[in-house]
Amino acid sequence: MSYRIIAKENLTQDIHLLRVEAPAMANKAQAGQFTMVRSDEKGERIPITIADWDKQEGSITIVFMEVGATTKKLARLNVGDTLLNFAGPLGRPTEIKFFGTVVCVAGGFAIATIVPVARAMKQAGNKVISIMGFRTKSLVFWEDRLKEVSDNLIITTDDGSYKRKGLVTEPLEKLLEQDTINRVIAIGPTTMMKACSTTTMSFGVKTMVSLNPIMVDGTGMCGSCRVSIGGKTMFACVDGPDFDGHAVDWELLMNRQRTYLDEERESQRLLEKRLRPEF
């Protein structure tokens, strides 16, 4: 099996897109599913959401942010290189049907992963309002792509350097006050998904979030990805990754995400030393 990279785009300084040859996966992929990626023989297996797929071309698109050793290694690959392993589509697809009005909220790299969700929601006949949040103007990407699949697009930046100043939860709250919203989907950093869930809670609007615990196999055989949903332990890789945000034990998720902080720092330090031996 050869997972050749056929296109690469640097969406911002730290966020990159790879289009990878994987015809069988492209044939089955649905919005909300993910792949397990390994770049090299000594590399870790990491989960990355399927941001797009093209059956005709037989390709899968992933968009990821450089945060540590593995994502930094992936960022150094170019067109023509191959991924060592690429398994998927994994996880359950996002529940797509006619709800009425759906709000899609995304932050950071997740802008890319919410596009297929918004597109599918629109195709199912929903009115789709999207909110995308960034820290600052230079990090904005894919405004046009999300606009294309939304009836209405709201953009926020933390520092106000582009469009509306503030966090994504502010326009979300306004929408909930003004309109009948039938469903909210929030994808992005854990704190953002938690904040969105808290915001929608008092309005009683069901909110689906895409959880990102640490995974090893991604097929339900290790339990590394266990999360607590309404007091019940679930495996995010097979029971999710989408869950009802109002039932998630957020504190547990955030604690478990921090399990390997020391080791992650060590890996990055070594990688940087390897990449720039003069230091």
Next chain:
Amino acid sequence: MAKINLNRQPMPKQSLESRKNNFDEVALGYTPEQALEEASRCLQCPKPPCVTGCPVGIDIPDFIKALREHDMPEATHILKRKNSLPGICGRVCPQESQCEKSCVLTKKGAPVAIGRLERYVADWERSHPELVRKQGPHIDHHGKKIAIVGSGPAGLSCSAQLAQMGYEVTIFEALHSAGGVLTYGIPSFRLPKDIVQGEIDYVKSLGVEIQLDQVIGKISTVDDILKNGYAAVFLAPGAGAPMFLDIPGENLNGIYSANEFLTRINLMKAYLFPEYDTPIKTGNRVAVIGGGNVAMDAARCTARLGAEKVYIIYRRSRTEMPARQEERENAEEEGVIFTLLTNPKRFIGDDHGKLTAIELYKMKLGEPDDTGRRRPITIPESEFTIDIDTAIVALGTKPNPLIPSSTTGLDLTRWGTVKTDAATGKTSKNSVWCGGDMATGAATVISAMGAGKIAATSIDSYLKNTG
């Protein structure tokens, strides 16, 4: 009748000093002198009971005879007729409850060390590839394609058989390496990975194609496979889903399933971090919950990774422990502390969600239950705690629902295993067979291999009859 010799040759082992710090194999294997001496003990029984004790019916006296006559290629050939993975079975079979249990010398107190001799022959074969009779790919193909799901012992043995019969065989494996539990579960100090790889290469040399990264049920379903021109499917995905205790605190940081812990170590090589990217937290004070081979493997790994105290928490007594005698002894030699007749009540953590202690009940034994073992009973108000920073839950595994839930017409038992006819491996679904842990629940390497062979024979006769 030959004179009875009860002097069973001991297995040379790596010294305790050195093995505590490495993942190299502990049992070093017989020297040629030892192998011949041990082989000479076999009485060459005319109706050998040992053969009936082996789930795949290896012609035990015959291979021992060939070994005695220094005809190693013949000894290899006899083993391979019934067992395509002798180097693995010779190491990990629970011989004391199978072939060796039935040996006539057992009653006298010292069965022939059949497993060790089997390992000796298989190791000879690996170091003399040029002298082994080649069993190259079968040339006379039927033009029929067969799909195997999973590359553990059941999948490997079934595909080897079918390839030798002339079928075109493809294995679909979910992970990035073949071998199943042999690769991701059993640690290298019991089963070196180059031996597993050698056996996988042998299966490939017969013409079997192994496609990695293929999670069946996701990238394609069993129904898709049948539609795509495969005449039969053999399901061998094992029973890989870990069970937890379901007690308070079980999701604290520092608590692993044995599957996660062993996968990080064996498959991802976390013990070589940071050379390899995958991390593992080993801790200094470790509790391993369970009393089987898996628990022993996990405990012995943590001991090698530098833990100061490693406890085995087991709710019955030593006599009921399912782990092999040899493994229990090795674990104790390596400093693992057996905390018997105790059962976890809850895990205790700090403000950051990090495991700090385990609270245990003391247990006593009651009347035997339906497994014949005495039932453990909780002693009220007997709780006590042990400070730990890592816990490994080794309670066993159950079938992963990924395949059953995506396949039409596949009947399951109430344990979630696939309903399978033990004599043929047939399932309720046309053209679909199943074997190994997915059919029986967690069992043994050799029984999984036996099931693979049975299914291969049944698939062959079915396809011949249907033309």
